[in-house]
Amino acid sequence: MKEARGRSVTIMQKGLEGTFREAFESYSDDLFRHAFFRLSNRERALELTQECFLKVWQYASAGGDIRDIRSFLYRTLRNLIIDEYRRSKSYSLDAILEDEDGGLVESVLPRDETNTLEAACERYSAREAVAHLKDIPDLYREVLLLRYMEGLSPKEIASRIRESENVVSVRIHRGLKKLRTILEENEHHA
Amino acid sequence: MGSKNCALFLKKTNTMHEPMNNFLRQFKEEVRRVSMNTSERATVRASLERAMRDHPVRYVPTVAPLLFVTLRAAPLVLSILLVFGGVAYAAESALPGNMLYAVKLGVNERVREALARSPEAKAAWHVEAAERRAEEAAVLASREALSASIKEELAARLEAHVEKAEALAEGLRAVDEEKAEAIVSRLSFGLEAHSAILARLSRDGEDSESRRESGDLSHRIAARSMRESRADRLTSMAATQIAPASDSVTQTVTLTLQQNKSATAVPDVPLPDTESIRQESSVRSRMAFESSVQKVLTRLEKRVRALRDTLPEERAKELEEQIHDLKGALVYAEADEMRELFRQAIIIEAFLKTQASIAEPILPAPIEIKKGEKRTKNFDVEAD
Numbered sequence: 001m002k003e004a005r006g007r008s009v010t011i012m013q014k015g016l017e018g019t020f021r022e023a024f025e026s027y028s029d030d031l032f033r034h035a036f037f038r039l040s041n042r043e044r045a046l047e048l049t050q051e052c053f054l055k056v057w058q059y060a061s062a063g064g065d066i067r068d069i070r071s072f073l074y075r076t077l078r079n080l081i082i083d084e085y086r087r088s089k090s091y092s093l094d095a096i097l098e099d100e101d102g103g104l105v106e107s108v109l110p111r112d113e114t115n116t117l118e119a120a121c122e123r124y125s126a127r128e129a130v131a132h133l134k135d136i137p138d139l140y141r142e143v144l145l146l147r148y149m150e151g152l153s154p155k156e157i158a159s160r161i162r163e164s165e166n167v168v169s170v171r172i173h174r175g176l177k178k179l180r181t182i183l184e185e186n187e188h189h190a
Numbered sequence: 191m192g193s194k195n196c197a198l199f200l201k202k203t204n205t206m207h208e209p210m211n212n213f214l215r216q217f218k219e220e221v222r223r224v225s226m227n228t229s230e231r232a233t234v235r236a237s238l239e240r241a242m243r244d245h246p247v248r249y250v251p252t253v254a255p256l257l258f259v260t261l262r263a264a265p266l267v268l269s270i271l272l273v274f275g276g277v278a279y280a281a282e283s284a285l286p287g288n289m290l291y292a293v294k295l296g297v298n299e300r301v302r303e304a305l306a307r308s309p310e311a312k313a314a315w316h317v318e319a320a321e322r323r324a325e326e327a328a329v330l331a332s333r334e335a336l337s338a339s340i341k342e343e344l345a346a347r348l349e350a351h352v353e354k355a356e357a358l359a360e361g362l363r364a365v366d367e368e369k370a371e372a373i374v375s376r377l378s379f380g381l382e383a384h385s386a387i388l389a390r391l392s393r394d395g396e397d398s399e400s401r402r403e404s405g406d407l408s409h410r411i412a413a414r415s416m417r418e419s420r421a422d423r424l425t426s427m428a429a430t431q432i433a434p435a436s437d438s439v440t441q442t443v444t445l446t447l448q449q450n451k452s453a454t455a456v457p458d459v460p461l462p463d464t465e466s467i468r469q470e471s472s473v474r475s476r477m478a479f480e481s482s483v484q485k486v487l488t489r490l491e492k493r494v495r496a497l498r499d500t501l502p503e504e505r506a507k508e509l510e511e512q513i514h515d516l517k518g519a520l521v522y523a524e525a526d527e528m529r530e531l532f533r534q535a536i537i538i539e540a541f542l543k544t545q546a547s548i549a550e551p552i553l554p555a556p557i558e559i560k561k562g563e564k565r566t567k568n569f570d571v572e573a574d
Contacts, residue, residue, distance in 0.1 A: 016247050017247070021238075024234075024235060024238055028226065028231065028234060028235075029225045029226060029231075032224075032225065033221065033222070033225060036224055037221065046226065046230055046233075046234065049226075049234060050233075050234045050237050050238070051364075052364075053234070053237075053241075054237065054238065054241050055361075055365050056365055057241050057242060057245070058241070058245065058361055058365075059361070059362065059365045059366075060247075061242075061246065061248065062248065062308070062361070063308045063309065063311075063312075064308045064310070064365070065308055072365065075365070075366075076364050076365050079364045079367050080364055083364070118211055118213065118214060121213045122211055122212060122213045124213065125216075126213055126216030126217040129213070129217055129220075130217060145221075148214055148217055148218060148221075149217075149221045149222075151218075
């Protein structure tokens, strides 16, 4: 009986550690990438990626229940990024906060609008756009990354960041608008 | 573009449910250029391996002993412990100085602690344990039996539990900020409540060692609660929105305390950082508290029903009304208000629980519930 229990423990241990190792191989790059574009700082992004895995391991090894390790990792990374902003004074607040009406959502956006904006960005180089990601408010940047880098639908983004789908759509819209404006300005100065 | 990229593109298109234009495809390729290089990856992997080695999974019994299969309420645990004689059950109400107190701490509480598996369960247990110490102090105070030495013992144990709860909540914060916040608020409000209870018990009657001691313990717990709520606020998501809980602590403490040192004993709590991410915070914070408040209210209702016969009619009615008002306020509450409702519910619960064990009337709890005003919520318009 004791032996059997011992065996199941080993399986369980392998189970969790194995899961973590797999998760590392599968998601570490995506997580790093996300952190990198949010923080515009490679070193911090690496540190946060590492901390993310450590924190989730800490939780799991202490008996925390983890059903979906992927969402745990993303959620933790998200919190770490938020902490990073709050903690560090070197991040400009403009970069974080919305620059318009304080985030109030006026109305539903017609679906077309965003498509139009997406199309409008066509004339710009993607490389330029990526380079200017750091110049748009983080609130927009986050959803743009989730939408266009990770390919999540507005609904998926909404559940990930705990906002309504409408808020997500608006942010994507504003983010694209802002990005296009920057790209336009850039073009004129070029 | 390599075929690998095309494959990725195709896979992602399905997720996006729509055709991606050229710009977006290139955008995606461009961002994907960023990734960890081999040595960076190796470094991070190594630190994870180190963590797995240093903090291995703790043994979790795969074949759960029959005893621990369903482990919800303390009553169940206690009824199981009845197997070992009615001792454990009787020990639950034991106080320091009583012979059964050792059983309460050494058996009952040890079992409770062991049954808590996850970090959040452990933290919740330590919060409860801290409150148990405070309750014991209150019962002794009501009997004029709180000596300096017993007070010290209780204060020390209480502090130990608070520290453990804090540490666990801290570890939980990055992984599950809602649970962490719930734990820290629960702790802070519970301490605040017990401080007020002890203050009230120390107030009336002749000066005695017991009354002095309960007054002193009340101060200490109040100070602890303030530290807690300050820490909570600095890390809390709703930093800009929270109604200053410290003011109400001050009110509570000064209203019920008539000793001079109360005013000066309350330290200044720094205002929260007003530049926090506001949008972010309100939704998350609201969700964090809403279910907590509902749980407490449900517990409260049960308790009032159970105690109805032992409470004076007036008090029972009062309580029912308070619960009713809280429920009403809950419907229209925004994030910051939600937290306040949670606070009020916790305070009522603490007072009620303690009242059940002591003769001296301490109800009603010193809170003021704003009658819920109907107002239009600041919601997004739903998509048609």
